[in-house]
Amino acid sequence: MKGIVFTEFIEMVESKFGYEIMDDIIESSDLPSGGSYTAVGTYDHSEMVKLVIGLSDRTNIPIDQLLKAYGKHLFGIFMAGYPHFFKDIDNSFDFFEQIDKYIHVEVKKLYPDAELPKFDTLRIDNNTFEMHYKSDRKMADLADGLIEAAIEHFQEPATIEMQNVSEDRSIVKFTIRKL
CATH class of the missing domain: 3.90.1520.10 (H-NOX domain)
Incomplete structure (x- = not known):
């Protein structure tokens, strides 16, 4: 999955939910990349899944609504x-x-x-x-x-x-x- 999908997800989460929540999600998700993304890089789709699940867990917003x-x-x-x-x-x-x-x-x-x-x-x-x-x-x-x-x-x-x-x-x- 291209890095722009990750970098923009992080931007959206930080702007809507705050830096602390995003940092907490990255820290607790055990991501192979460590949560460090570049827009042109390529990363495993499973990392996005972990980030979205982490956000859903912290906000009580269903995953389908977050993805939409x-x-x-x-x-x-x-x-x-x-x-x-x-x-x-x-x-x-x-x-x-x-x-x-x-x-x-x-x-x-x-x-x-x-x-x-x-x-x-x-x-x-x-x-x-x-x-x-x-x-x-x-x-x-x-x-x-x-x-x-x-x-x-x-x-x-x-x-x-x-x-x-x-x-x-x-x-x-x-x-x-x-x-």
Whole structure:
């Protein structure tokens, strides 16, 4: 998992819950990296799992809610850091179609070792869109937050339905319906 995912998680936790909580989580999580991350480094996914569980334990906020909130936070970071990914796109459905076709292709050029989730998309009609999230990391709740933030960014009121396709949540179908 790329380091930017870790560094931004730490930033979000420190800003919302305080430095002390983040330090306590890192100290008690027995992380192979020691909790020292660089944005361009690559780290084991299990470290993120430990950090999120540690935050959930300390805040009593369910893991799915924390991951969704983090996804929304991360969308803002991506917009600020990679504005060219949003250039000439004026609606969420067009944006979603570009994730695997353009954005992830460009990310792989910069970071060939990046392990990215796969998004298969299908535009049902002008108001209905399906996305199949596929990842061995099983972080569909983070994807849910990213999707919701994109919809908010494009100011398109919509509902998002999340349905497990696989029992282990490595494949999840999102159905987005514009209101």
